[in-house]
Amino acid sequence: xxxxxxxxxxxxxxxxxxxxxxxxxxxxxxxxxxxxxxxxxxxxxxxxxxxxxxxxxxxxxxxxxxxxxxxxxxxxxxxxxxxxxxxxxxxxxxxxxxxxxxxxxxxxxxxxxxxxxxxxxxxxxxxxxxxxxxxxxxxxxxxxxxxxxxxxxxxxxxxxxxxxxxxxxxxxxxxxxxxxxxxxxxxxxxxxxxxxxxxxxxxxxxxxxxxxxxxxxxxxxxxxxxxxxx
Amino acid sequence: xxxxxxxxxxxxxxxxxxxxxxxxxxxxxxxxxxxxxxxxxxxxxxxxxxxxxxxxxxxxxxxxxxxxxxxxxxxxxxxxxxxxxxxxxxxxxxxxxxxxxxxxxxxxxxxxxxxxxxxxxxxxxxxxxxxxxxxxxxxxxxxxxxxxxxxxxxxxxxxxxxxxxxxxxxxxxxxxxxxxxxxxxxxxxxxxxxxxxxxxxxxxxxxxxxxxxxxxxxxxxxxxxxxxxx
DNA sequence: GCAAAAGTGTTTATGTTACACCCATGT
DNA sequence: ACATGGGTGTAACATAAACACTTTTGC
Numbered sequence: 001x002x003x004x005x006x007x008x009x010x011x012x013x014x015x016x017x018x019x020x021x022x023x024x025x026x027x028x029x030x031x032x033x034x035x036x037x038x039x040x041x042x043x044x045x046x047x048x049x050x051x052x053x054x055x056x057x058x059x060x061x062x063x064x065x066x067x068x069x070x071x072x073x074x075x076x077x078x079x080x081x082x083x084x085x086x087x088x089x090x091x092x093x094x095x096x097x098x099x100x101x102x103x104x105x106x107x108x109x110x111x112x113x114x115x116x117x118x119x120x121x122x123x124x125x126x127x128x129x130x131x132x133x134x135x136x137x138x139x140x141x142x143x144x145x146x147x148x149x150x151x152x153x154x155x156x157x158x159x160x161x162x163x164x165x166x167x168x169x170x171x172x173x174x175x176x177x178x179x180x181x182x183x184x185x186x187x188x189x190x191x192x193x194x195x196x197x198x199x200x201x202x203x204x205x206x207x208x209x210x211x212x213x214x215x216x217x218x219x220x221x222x223x224x225x226x227x228x229x230x
Numbered sequence: 231x232x233x234x235x236x237x238x239x240x241x242x243x244x245x246x247x248x249x250x251x252x253x254x255x256x257x258x259x260x261x262x263x264x265x266x267x268x269x270x271x272x273x274x275x276x277x278x279x280x281x282x283x284x285x286x287x288x289x290x291x292x293x294x295x296x297x298x299x300x301x302x303x304x305x306x307x308x309x310x311x312x313x314x315x316x317x318x319x320x321x322x323x324x325x326x327x328x329x330x331x332x333x334x335x336x337x338x339x340x341x342x343x344x345x346x347x348x349x350x351x352x353x354x355x356x357x358x359x360x361x362x363x364x365x366x367x368x369x370x371x372x373x374x375x376x377x378x379x380x381x382x383x384x385x386x387x388x389x390x391x392x393x394x395x396x397x398x399x400x401x402x403x404x405x406x407x408x409x410x411x412x413x414x415x416x417x418x419x420x421x422x423x424x425x426x427x428x429x430x431x432x433x434x435x436x437x438x439x440x441x442x443x444x445x446x447x448x449x450x451x452x453x454x455x456x457x458x459x460x
Numbered sequence: 461g462c463a464a465a466a467g468t469g470t471t472t473a474t475g476t477t478a479c480a481c482c483c484a485t486g487t
Numbered sequence: 488a489c490a491t492g493g494g495t496g497t498a499a500c501a502t503a504a505a506c507a508c509t510t511t512t513g514c
Contacts, residue, residue, distance in 0.1 A: 009280055011241035014313075014324065050239055054315040057324075081311045081326050083244075085284040094244065094287075096311050146380075165465070182468070183504065205465045206511040395492070412495070413477070435491045436484040 015095045016061035017048030017133070018076065019140035020069075022104030023157065023173040028123045029104055030137060033068050033115035039089045040130035042116070046137070048095070049114070061098045069118045070110035074100045075156040079143040080136075087132045099140040101157045103170075148174060152193075152228055155213040163201050163208035164188060171230070187230065193217035245325045246291035247278030247363070248306065249370035250299075252334030253387065253403040258353045259334055260367060263298050263345035269319045270360035272346070276367070278325070279344070291328045299348045300340035304330045305386035309373040310366075317362045329370040331387045333400075378404060382423075382458055385443035393431050393438035394418060401460070417460065423447035 020031035032044040049064035051057060058076060066072050076098040083094045104120050111118045121127065123141075126134070147153055148171075157170055164185050172179050188194050193214045200207040222228070250261035262274040279294035281287060288306060296302050306328040313324045334350050341348045351357065353371075356364070377383055378401075387400055394415050402409050418424050423444045430437035452458070 009243045010282060011243045012281065013239045013241045014244075051242065051313075052240060054322075055313075056315070057311060057313040078310065080308065081287060083281075083285075083287040083326075085286070092284075096313075150376075163466085180504070180506085181466095182506085185467080186469095187503095202512090205463080205513065206467085208466060393493085410478075411493095412479085415494080416496095432485090435486065436493050438493060 013093050014051040014057065014060075015048050015093060016051065016057045016064060017046040017095050017097050017136060018061050018065050018100055019046060019097065019137050020065070020071070020074070020100040020102065021141075021144060021174070022102060022120055023170045024104045024120070025169075026173060028141075028173050028176070029120040030123060030126070031069060031071075031104075031109065031118065032121055032127070032129075033111065034117040035130060036114055036116045043130045044121070044127045045130035046097075046133045047115070047118075057096045058098070061096075065100070068112040068115045070108055070112065071100075071102070074102060075153075076100050077143075077147070077153075080139055082132060082136065084132070095136075097136045097140060099144050101144070101153060103157055103159070106159070145175060149230055150228055152213065152218060154230070158213075161197055161199055161210040161212050163210055165208055167211075184230075191228075192221055192226075243323050244281040244287065244290075245278050245323060246281065246287045246294060247276040247325050247327050247366060248291050248295050249276060249327065249329040249367050250295070250301070250304070251329060251331050251371075251374060251404070252350055253331075253400045254334045254350070255399075256403060258371075258403050258406070259350040260353060260356070261299060261301075261334075261339065261348065262351055262357070262359075263341065264347040265360060266344055266346045273360045274351070274357045275360035276327075276363045277345070277348075287326045288328070291326075295330070298342040298345045300338055300342065301330075301332070304332060305383075306330050307373075307377065307383075310369055312362060312366065314362070325366075327366045327370060329374050331374070331383060333387055333389075336389070375405060379460055380458055382443065382448060384460070388443075391427055391429055391440040391442050393440055395438055397441075414460075421458075422451055422456075 022029040022031060031047065033047050035041055035043055035045050047065050047068040048061065049068070051060045052063075055063070058078065061076050062072075062074065065074060065076075077100075078096060078098050081094060081096045085092055087093070087095070109118050126137070129137070144153075154167065154171060158167060167188070168179060168181065168184055171184070188211075195212050195214050195217070197210050197212055199210040201210055252259040252261060261277065263277050265271055265273055265275050277295050277298040278291065279298070281290045282293075285293070288308065291306050292302075292304065295304060295306075307330075308326060308328050311324060311326045315322055317323070317325070339348050356367070359367070374383075384397065384401060388397060397418070398409060398411065398414055401414070418441075424441050425444050425447070427440050427442055429440040431440055
């Protein structure tokens, strides 16, 4: 094999990085870890790590997220592969990025082996970020917003039974703008896969009816030509 | 370094593969090459190849497309990275896929070094495809259709000056359904960045007015809140 | 009884769909 | 003259946006 032939099969270490969005109250938050090792030791970064064994990148992302933050059973969506040669000071490392969506304080988080700390940061108060992770976050948010409008992503964030108020708050906080309650509720109630349960949510003030998202009914609707749009 | 440590930096060869769409007359076509070498020697596949040197994957895609098919100056969009361990019989190879859009017979194509032949195939008459390339094509088409609706992609396919009839035909052939002429034209004429030139297209029958897409005006419109939607 | 979130309809404006004929040219 | 694609407007319909008050509970 000539040098050129070898070059053509140049092998590159790959990582999967996760932009975990946690909408909470008024602001969208992101889960970051503080790096324990160089490079960028002590700096904040996206959870993620190297591809291992026979895994797909999707599996890498899930595993690393679990190892570094304790999160499991999370919805992940691949959105871009970052390949600039100078994006990592250790040398050439290519990263495939995923975003996740969950309710922050209903999941336990715990710093894993490679992380000094883990915590939620508000989108508009982010610290200095390692590598090109700020850029990755920005692209992740753009993709999330676009996908949210045309696919029933939002139900991944919610508990199995949820109130329409909860749903609306999450939506508002991701899109970062207020939404008219009546119009929003109307739209949802016209979706045949949003089903009112007999349960109510007690606790704060007037109890709210709880709804559930019926995945199977959603599939049926889509097959019959339903186009999701919020 | 322990085996595990080495494992964590497992390096993988990367390829960039291109799904080149060429809408023409009634049908959407895809550019394929016939492979000159094993594996899948003599079978049809997407143009693409290995990442080299300091390139980004975007640069790899452009270069390989040029080397294998003769195409240059093409609009490319990254849409997914395929990472199943068994997707390539040579071993673990990960591929980042791009789609491109162009008018087929206004570009010269020519089989390069690694290709026996290059030719356009109709979407609904595809031959047996190497690797997971059929799957890649399907995902590429889904992404193309989605992007086409909300971004001014279609102007990448057209010559600098184009008639609304040309535009409509391409649109119909990608979406694979007829479109109402008057409604379609109305929408376009309301876009401030679709500008009528003084030129006309002679040749066939009644001459058609030619329009151009003003990229700068498009940016201005978007900044002022314009939301592209066709 | 008061604060706080749940719940509910109607009107207006806007955008989308459906639809058919004349025009300018080449052959 | 005729065949071909270019070019144009309106009415019906559907969807989206604006808007405010009553209800139920916990404190």
